[in-house]
Amino acid sequence: MMGPxxxxxxxxxxxxxxxxDVQKTTGEPAAKRRLPSIPFHxxxxxxxxxxxxxxxxxxxxYSLRLSVWRYNLTDxxxxxxxxxxxxxxxxxxxxxxxxxxxxxxxxxxxxxIQFFLGFxxxxxxxxxxxxxxxxxxxxMLPAFITPVVVALTWRFLLHPELGTVNYYLQxxxxxxxxxxxxxxxxxxxxxVIMVDVWRNTPFLxxxxxxxxxxxxxxxxxxxSIDGASPxxxxxxxxxxxxxPLILVxxxxxxxxxxxxxxxxxxxxxxxxxxxxxxxxxxxxxxAFRNFEIGIAAAISFIIFLLVLFFSILFVRExxxxxxx
Amino acid sequence: xxxxxxxGTSIVTGVLVLTLVLVLLWxxxxxxWLVATSLKPARxxxxxxxDWTFLPDFENYANILQHGDFVPYLWNTxxxxxxxxxxxxxxxxxxxxxFVRFNFRGSYLLPLFYLILRMVPRVVLVVPYFIIMGxxxxxxTRTSLIVxxxxxxxxxxxxxxxxxxxxxxxEIEEAGLVDGATRIQVLLHIVxxxxxxxxxxxxxxAFLLGWNEFIFSLILAGPDSRTLxxxxxxxxxxxxxxxxxxxxxxxxxxxxxxxxxxxxxxHIVRGLTMGAVKG
Numbered sequence: 001m002m003g004p005x006x007x008x009x010x011x012x013x014x015x016x017x018x019x020x021d022v023q024k025t026t027g028e029p030a031a032k033r034r035l036p037s038i039p040f041h042x043x044x045x046x047x048x049x050x051x052x053x054x055x056x057x058x059x060x061x062y063s064l065r066l067s068v069w070r071y072n073l074t075d076x077x078x079x080x081x082x083x084x085x086x087x088x089x090x091x092x093x094x095x096x097x098x099x100x101x102x103x104x105x106x107x108x109x110x111x112x113i114q115f116f117l118g119f120x121x122x123x124x125x126x127x128x129x130x131x132x133x134x135x136x137x138x139x140m141l142p143a144f145i146t147p148v149v150v151a152l153t154w155r156f157l158l159h160p161e162l163g164t165v166n167y168y169l170q171x172x173x174x175x176x177x178x179x180x181x182x183x184x185x186x187x188x189x190x191x192v193i194m195v196d197v198w199r200n201t202p203f204l205x206x207x208x209x210x211x212x213x214x215x216x217x218x219x220x221x222x223x224s225i226d227g228a229s230p231x232x233x234x235x236x237x238x239x240x241x242x243x244p245l246i247l248v249x250x251x252x253x254x255x256x257x258x259x260x261x262x263x264x265x266x267x268x269x270x271x272x273x274x275x276x277x278x279x280x281x282x283x284x285x286x287a288f289r290n291f292e293i294g295i296a297a298a299i300s301f302i303i304f305l306l307v308l309f310f311s312i313l314f315v316r317e318x319x320x321x322x323x324x
Numbered sequence: 325x326x327x328x329x330x331x332g333t334s335i336v337t338g339v340l341v342l343t344l345v346l347v348l349l350w351x352x353x354x355x356x357w358l359v360a361t362s363l364k365p366a367r368x369x370x371x372x373x374x375d376w377t378f379l380p381d382f383e384n385y386a387n388i389l390q391h392g393d394f395v396p397y398l399w400n401t402x403x404x405x406x407x408x409x410x411x412x413x414x415x416x417x418x419x420x421x422x423f424v425r426f427n428f429r430g431s432y433l434l435p436l437f438y439l440i441l442r443m444v445p446r447v448v449l450v451v452p453y454f455i456i457m458g459x460x461x462x463x464x465t466r467t468s469l470i471v472x473x474x475x476x477x478x479x480x481x482x483x484x485x486x487x488x489x490x491x492x493x494x495e496i497e498e499a500g501l502v503d504g505a506t507r508i509q510v511l512l513h514i515v516x517x518x519x520x521x522x523x524x525x526x527x528x529x530a531f532l533l534g535w536n537e538f539i540f541s542l543i544l545a546g547p548d549s550r551t552l553x554x555x556x557x558x559x560x561x562x563x564x565x566x567x568x569x570x571x572x573x574x575x576x577x578x579x580x581x582x583x584x585x586x587x588x589x590x591h592i593v594r595g596l597t598m599g600a601v602k603g
Contacts (some may be wrong), residue, residue, distance in 0.1 A: 039426075048419040138348050
């Protein structure tokens with residue numbers, strides 16, 4: 001019952017035209033053929049596309065519209081068009097710039113630490129000959145825990161008086177009295193970064209592990225025979241081979257870090273003061289604490305443009321170093 | 325246990341084993357602490373030194389399951405996450421299949437469009453959603469949550485399924501087409517059964533995203549539609565954090581997540597990078 005064997009089609013265009021030809025010539029009842037037939041793919045992509053336009057593109061455009069009004073929720077009917085002045089106001093707030101700075105520091109430091117930890121974990125697990133799956137699952141676990149739960153757990157662990165971290169640090173003599181991890185102006189951002197490191201290192205760990213496992217053994221073995229040290233093998237073989245993967249992983253992680261909200265919201269709410277207020281929290285605060293919808297929309301649109309810029313860079317990088 | 329090809333010395337092996345143990349502790353201790361605290365009576369939750377050996381006490385679980393809003397919120401979360409996952413998986417699979425198997429103007433650009441959309445920060449959408457849902461009278465409904473969750477679940481599902489479909493050889497489908505099946509029949513009777521694991525993975529991941537979602541629920545939901553993450557954050561009251569109840573609720577929220585993580589293990593990399601990297 002098999003038809004003529006078709007050669008493996010490499011070009012999708014000929015595949016598509018094969019399919020369409022087959023559809024035209026094989027037994028469709030005459031009545032059906034009279035109806036206008038939408039090619040399958042147009043019909044298939046339509047639901048998702050329509051839904052996306054409705055739920056994403058629409059609200060984004062609406063947000064743009066909101067950003068050019070002065071609109072305060074406490075006085076909703078007294079809203080009026082103000083052009084770009086919301087953007088001016090946003091950019092003139094010192095908190096806007098400090099929040100951008102906090103977001104930048106948070107993203108760069110967190111991803112930097114996660115890169116080294118993730119790579120280290122991956123190297124470690126890759127060398128295991130036993131218990132690989134258990135270890136991988138255990139290391140990977142934090143990335144799945146609901147961010148809110150992660151934040152609440154660490155809030156307790158980092159509690160100045162009741163927290164386990166301070167208790168053991170004091171027990172073992174590292175510090176004299178409990179540190180206020182989340183409230184001290186010198187520690188808060190660092191603590192928030194470390195919680196992000198705890199939760200999100202597994203992502204890079206898994207990406208790098210997948211990469212390490214795809215490095216051909218022969219390459220490493222012939223390097224050993226030539227007398228290369230493990231460090232040399234790492235730097236001159238593994239890292240160059242994994243560069244596209246590393247890049248993709250770093251970019252994805254950075255973009256997710258820039259958009260962070262849940263964990264920091266629950267950990268510190270942006271405090272003390274605005275020392276841990278990342279850009280998402282700032283937009284949230286303007287919208288739902290100050291009720292200034294127009295300015296919040298302006299701030300979030302600026303965030304959107306920033307993220308858009310980076311995601312286009314990311315897409316171009318991904319296309320260039322095709323991971324297939 | 326470890327390949328000590330490096331220098332063959334047991335010192336190196338010892339260091340590696342020690343590092344391994346530290347790494348495992350680092351990853352697991354906070355979770356273990358969470359579960360352990362939930363099994364202690366509430367008044368002992370804060371006790372120092374931390375008591376690592378104790379008899380499990382389910383008082384906290386009894387409290388939240390009977391008195392709190394836990395069960396209704398659980399139902400909300402299950403409902404919203406399931407419907408979101410179903411929508412995202414079905415529409416996403418249809419789209420992804422089309423992008424991979426057909427070559428048309430959108431088949432290159434649209435996936436990138438969805439990828440960029442996935443990068444939209446939630447807060448950018450929350451503000452217009454709040455206004456729009458308010459005007460439509462849809463605040464405090466699960467519908468508003470489902471609609472808002474699709475904004476991230478759908479692009480995610482599309483990219484995940486693109487990854488799966490790319491690995492599917494076209495021959496079986498071509499054989500079916502040559503035998504006279506329509507594209508739809510090929511899809512339903514050949515492609516779906518073969519990619520069922522991939523579709524299941526996508527559905528579970530999308531469910532997980534919905535299960536963990538916080539900010540949309542915080543802003544758009546009300547007493548009738550709130551989900552678990554908002555509940556658990558709400559244990560931070562004016563009277564101080566109710567640690568006993570919070571840890572019990574948190575453990576319950578995290579339980580399905582852990583189970584799913586173990587089940588989806590093999591596909592995790594693909595899920596986290598949305599198919600940009602092969603798992």
